[in-house]
Amino acid sequence: MSYEEVILDHWRHPRNKGRLPSPDASAVEANPLCGDVVRLELALRDGRVEDVRFDGEGCAISQAAASLLTEMIKGKTVEEARGLKDEDMLGALGNVVKTRLSCALLPLRALRKALGLGS
Amino acid sequence: MLNVRGDFPILSRMVNGHPLVYLDSAATAHKPVAVVEAERDFYVRAYANVRRGVYLLAAEATELYEAARAKVARFVGARPEEIVFTRGTTEALNLVAWGLGETRVRPRDELLVTEMEHHANLLPWQELARRRGAQLLAARITSQGELDLGDFQSKLSSRTRVVSVVHVSNVLGTINPVQEIAQWAHEVGAVVVVDAAQSVPHMPVDVGELGADLLAFSGHKMLGPTGIGVLWGRAELLAEMPPWLTGGEMIREAWIDRAVWADPPARFEGGTPPIAQAVALGSAVDYLQGIGMDRVHSHGQGLTAQALEGLRARPYVTVYGPPDPSRRGALVAFNLQGIHPHDVATLLDQEGIAIRAGHHCTQPLHRRLGIPASCRASFYLYNTPEEVEQLLAALDRVKETLG
Incomplete structure (x- = not known):
């Protein structure tokens, strides 16, 4: 019985957790059915994600995915962040059972919303 | 303890x-061979x-369809003409x-439910209140997860037209x-409706x-x-209600511009009913009666008592609902401190243990309890004390993994 090591690691030691003083872009996404909530805040400079924070509550998969996502996009161009696909997120998380895909993809939906894309 | 797993x-x-350790019978129960065969045989x-x-x-x-109706009627101490087959x-x-909305509810009338209702016994009354300009009230629950009877009585008045309550809560077990x-x-002239989805399968109900x-x-x-469910109603109440599905086989006579309804139960069974499902339900009733509902009930209570004791012995677990197993149905909802129910259910699933997680x-009940979701283990006649122990031991491992 366990989750992928990457999920356990980010769940136990979340990266970039907290708030930015004055974010250039932000979004909150929630799964109303299970109560998972993720807030993503971005500081953008010269077309790049200069800094990022997440905040939220919910299951280990959604919160670990949010933490992991902040690492995936920090320092990347906004275009690269916009181009992230579901498969990129799921690939980075390792093995996510199909009953939990909506948890795993919640932070990515928040990112797309923050960057002005439809979720 | 019952020994029916081979069926x-x-x-x-x-x-x-x-x-498989199946602990989600409150959501849906598995079928004995006899029931599957009965449906097949009928076809x-x-x-x-x-x-x-x-x-x-x-x-x-x-x-055969009407014989199934008679079996279901006997099962709950009713007459066959008071049994309507529905989809659920x-x-x-x-x-x-x-039906009651059409005949009994007018603007400013009141409908009374409880905070512990399943959405199936809440939303129909919400819609009725909206449609007729009536008011929907909900009686509170106590901190023990029981109905606050004082609050219930204070919300009951001469304006109350319908009281609809769950017999056994699908979360609290109350x-x-x-x-x-x-x-x-x-006493105030209200009609009383009961959501018996979690009681009739598990205990004698008359x-x-x-x-x-x-x-x-x-x-x-x-x-x-x-695809099959049952509505029991007092004959005079069924007789006063208009049908909500109109069509084939529910009329006495029809013209181009009007129709005369058939008597109940046919009035409420428009269209081709779930015939094979009714026949198989009759066989399920036979099966349960063969074992005896008293034994089904005490088996479920034994497992629930065991689960409650084991859960309460774990300081990282919060249990919802009445502490006394004799005041509960065969289910228990709980949470592990700091761990989301979906994580609990996913990790248990890795060991073949199926529980429900969510709301x-x-x-509204979860909001009242101040939690977004909970875990629920529910038991039936085929579950065993060993399975309850497996659940409890697995919860310790979930705690180790994510706690």
Whole structure:
């Protein structure tokens, strides 16, 4: 019985957790059915994600995915962040059972919303 | 303890490399071979549409369909003409909310439910209130997860037209005192509706003793097929309600511009009913009666007591609902400190243990408890004390993994 090591690691030691003083872009996404909530805040400079924070509550998969996502996009161009696909997120998380895909993809939906894309 | 596992083939399948431990019978129950065979036999030997055919096969199918109705009626101490086959509890409650709404509910009238209702016994009344300009009230629950009877009585008034309560809560497990509730409600002239989806499958229920006016339950939670449920209603109440589904086989006479409804129960069974499902439900009733509902009940209570004791012994677990197992149905909802129920359910699934995680179609109740979701283990006649121990031991491992 366990989750992928990457999920356990980010769940136990979340990266970039907290708030930015004055974010250039932000979004909150929630799964109303299970109560998972993720807030993503971005500081953008010269077309790049200069800094990022997440905040939220919910299951280990959604919160670990949010933490992991902040690492995936920090320092990347906004275009690269916009181009992230579901498969990129799921690939980075390792093995996510199909009953939990909506948890795993919640932070990515928040990112797309923050960057002005439809979720 | 009962020993019936051999009758349920699915219980010997493997899940994620482990034998299945199915603890979600409050959502739906597995089927014994006898029920599956009854449905198959009906299709193979006697299938035809009911009530309308002149030929022998149609007569046999009709007899079997009506025999199933009689079995269900006896099972809950009712008369066959008071038993309406529906698609499930949800449809039965919608049918009632529609029918009573037409005959009894006017603007500023009141409808009374409780905070612990399943959405199936909440939303139909919400819709009725909206449609008729009536007001929907909900009696509170106590900190023990029981109905606050004082609050219930204070919300009951001469304006109350309908009281609709869950018999056994699908989250708290609470057994509500329907007899008392019915007595109080009748004193103010209200009609009493009971959501019996979690009680009829698990304990002896006699509609005469309960004293309610209408009562709904589902086939699939009591070893029967999906797609069939039951509404019991006092004959005079069924007789006053208009149908909510109109069409074939529910009229006495029809013209281009009007129709005269058939008597109940046919009035409420428009269209071709779930015939094979009814026949199989009759077989499920036979199966349960063969074991005896008293034994089914005490088996479930034994497992629930064991689960409650084990959960309470774990300081990282919060249990919801009454502490006394004799005041509960065969289920227990709980949370592990700091761990989301979906994580609990996913990790248990890796060991073949199936529990429910979420809000169990009771969002207002979860809001009242101050939690977004909960875990729920529910038991039936095929579960064993060993399975309860497996659950408890697995929860310790979940705690180790994510705690």
